Amino acid sequence: MNKKWIAWICAGILVLGLAGRIWYVNQNARLPEINRVPQGESAVWSGLKFQITHAELWDYEEFYKAYDAESHMFEGELSSEWDAKVIVLEFRIDRIEEEADTLNIVNPIVYVHTRNDTDTFLTAAINPNLQEGTFRSGETIRIPYTIFEFNIGRQNWKKVENMTMQYTVRLGNYPVRNEMLVTDIEKM
Amino acid sequence: MEIELTNVTKTIKGADVLKNITYTFRGGCIYGVSGKNGCGKTMLMRIIAGLIYPSSGEIRINGKRLGKDISFPESIGLLIENPAFLPDYTGYENLKLLAKVQGGLSDADIRGVLQEVGLDPEDKRKFYKYSLGMRQRLGIAAAVMGRPQIILLDEPINAIDADGVEEIRGIIRGLIHEDRIILIACHDKEEMDYMADIVIPMSEGRILSETEEKG
Amino acid sequence: MATIIAMEFKKMMRSRGMRAALLAGALIVVLQTGWSFRHIYLENEQSYRKIAEWTYGDPGYGRWFECTILEGWLGCESFSSYNMLYFLILPILAVMPYGLSFYNEWQSTYSAQIIVRCGRGKYLWAKYLATFISGGIAAALPLLLSLLLSACYLPAIPTDPVSLQTVLMDRSMWAFLYFEHPVCYALAYTGLDFVYGGLFACITMTAARWLRNRFGAAMLPVLLHCIGYYCIYNLLPETESYLFSLYLDPNQSWGMVGEISTGPVVLTTVLLAAAVTGIFIGSNRKRDVLTD
Incomplete structure (x- = not known):
């Protein structure tokens, strides 16, 4: 050979x-096991049960005016070139397990391939029960997420404006990935 | 076989390197171009080979206009200035590459022409290790392989030893054919008179007349 | 024509410059793969072993992600310096194999031997093609090698945007491919880098004639690359989609440069290729074969 x-x-x-x-x-x-939860149904994660009860989409400045949170608005956050909106999700949170922390609520929102977290100070500012420390299991809180056109580009931004963008809230990533679907959004 | 130059002039950076050259070369003999350095011998060969373009005038090869009907002579071998080959290839490999481009040549032909010029086809040395004489021999081999119809040799016996000069003379004389034009340039007048059947004297880009040459 | 092209290809593949360029590229790839394996993969494996220890209060609870192939790939791995190094020297690697071949052959009059045997046009086109391919190979082969090595220990799974493993944003060019089909993204970008590697080599080949300085001609693509990246982009940021310095790297400057899109990239590439080809062929078509 x-x-x-x-x-x-x-x-x-x-x-x-x-x-x-x-x-x-x-x-x-x-790969994680993926659990998709339609809006209105609940998902359990980290000893808590989450349910999205309502969703609103605001223009950026209108949101801060409506919630009287203008002090949280960063000056110059928006450029004249790129737009932004705020999506507010109302969650009902129930404690399932004793050791679970009901303030463990910083869960990102995902749309296209972008993730956003919330501003915790802003979240506290628009939820009196958080500010006053009276939030209890079974109550609802509103969590705002700012969506920037700069992150997703002009083509994808059109979906945001005409209300066809798909959003999910991620609860945990491994071994189970809970994706709470946000499908019924009220345009404000 | 005929090469006809009519009022050929070549100007480079304002200087006339060839001035109004009118001459006809015919097959069957060896032409020698003599003259001092810078008289235009090499430029004449380049212009016949189609490597440079005349500023004015016309060159016809077998009736076809060079640069118009044909872009380069159909069958030509040349050795101009220092023979240039690929440094990391052996002599055989270099000729093989050229033969592939040329077409119509077998391995046996390549080996034969190498042996003819006194080089060993089995030599594994790369071209960059060749001596000056070996490079010159390889250049001649490249020019004559395939027995082209036009052979242009600029200073063919440069750097060749005495025995080698005889070999080269024999090769060149052996190439004489009615369908072949051989043009040699050499600064050595004696060598020129020995080798060439017709000597063309040149000076300052012009072909001298007999009167001018004697004067 | 096929014969002369084959001859040029053979010369190109056999050149010392090609061996040196591929060796240099391979060295960077091997070092980068070792780095990624140790600092990205093994670190992630260590985290994986701790999953069983997670409790609700643990900040790491539920936050583990499988590494994806692009995290180990030279084109997208941005934690080490190898990505930056590779794309900085990419123009040099592209020029090394065959960028100066035409200049050297012309100066030595070897080109005369070829021209009288096959004609000027065929020689120029064959040389252009071989030079282009040589630059492309030198640029793309290390990226392919890196992809292959990454594939040996990292799966080709979609990138999770929550993971913070991403280097791109949704508005980056070919973001869909990056997130959903990572191997396709890597291959598409390797193709783009192949084209630009070829163009860099051809720019050197074309410019050598006027620069008459081999080192200067070889460095010209690097100079253009640096001018684009450090100078033009800072002065005129709106030109980002037209500056190859910004979009040659698959991590697209970590997605931070505005909105690079396919249309302008294709337009720039086509125009650049047309210009280089036109100048090379046009300027040499009637050029006297003389030593400059």
Whole structure:
């Protein structure tokens, strides 16, 4: 058997080895179990039960005026080139397990491939029961998320404006990924 | 086989390197172009090979206008200035590459022409390790391989030893054919008179008449 | 034509510059893969082993993500300096194999030997094609090697935007591919870098004639790259989609440069290719074969 054949056989073994390894890695990828929760239904995570009871979409400045939270508005946050909106989700939160912390509510919203967290100071400002420390299991709170056109581009922004954008709130990522769907949004 | 130059002038950066050249070369003999350095011998060869374009005038090869009917002579071999080849290839590999482009040459032809000029086809040395004489021989081999119809050799015996000069003379004389034009440039007058059947004297870009040459 | 093209390709693949460029690229890839394996993959594996210890109060509770292939890929891995290094020297790598071949052959008059055997037009086009391909190979092969090595330990799964593993935003070019089909994104970008590698080599080949300085000609693409990145973008940020310095890197400057979009990128590429090709072929078509 000459050198050329040996080289081809070695190359073949290498290719098969690589292909096998790549196949193995992809077959054994540790993906989370995905749990999609329609709006109105509840999901349990971290000892708490979450339910989205209402959703509103505001123009950026209108939101701060409506909730009397202009002091939380950063000057110059918006440029003349890019737009922003605020989506406010009303959550009912119930404690299921004793050791769970009902203030563990910082869950990101995801739309297209962008995630946003909330501003915790702003959240406290628009929820008197948080500010006053009277929030209890079974009550509702409003969590605002600012959506920037700059993050998602002009094409995707059209979906936001014509109310066809799909939003989900993420509760946990591994081993179970809870995706709370936000489908019924009131335009303010 | 005929090469006809009519009022060929070439100007480079304002200087006339060839001035009003009118001459006809015919197959069956060796032409020698003599003259001092810078008289235009190499430029004449380049213009015949189609490597440079005349500023005015016309060159016809077998009736076809160079630069219009044909862009380069259909069958030509040349050795101009220092022979240039790919430094990381052996002599054989270099000729093989050129032969592939040229077409119609077998491995045996390449080996044959290398042996003819006194080089070993099995030599594994790369071109950059060749001596000046070996490079010159390889250049001649490239020019004559395939026995082209036009052969232009600029200073073919440069750097060749005495025995080699005889070999080269023999090769060149062996190429004489009615369908072949051989043009040699050489600064050595004795060599020129020995090799060439017709000597064309040049000076300052012009072909001298007999009177001018004697004067 | 096929013969002369094949000859040029053979010369190109055999050149010392090609070996050096591929070696340099491979070295960067191997070092970067080692770094990623240690600092990204193994760190993530360590976190994975702690999942069982999570409690509700733990800040890490529910926050583990499988690493994706693009996190280990040279084109998108931005934590180490290898990505920045590779794309800074990419123009040099592209020029190394064959960028100065035409200049050298012309100066030595080797080109005369080819021209008289096949004609000027065929020689120019074959040389252009070989130079383009050589630059493309030098630019793209390390990226492909990196992708292959990453695939050996990282799965090709979509990138989770919540994970903070991403380097792009939704408004970045080909963001859909990046998030949903990472391998396609990597291959598409490798293709783009292949084209620009080829163009860099051809820019050097074209410019060498006028610059008459081999080092200067070889550095010209690097200079253009740096001028675009450090100078033009800062003065005229609205030109981002037209500056190849910004979109050559698959991490697209971590998605921070405005809105690079496919249309202007394609337009710029086509115009640049047309200009380089036109100048090279046009300026050499009737050029005297003389030593400059």
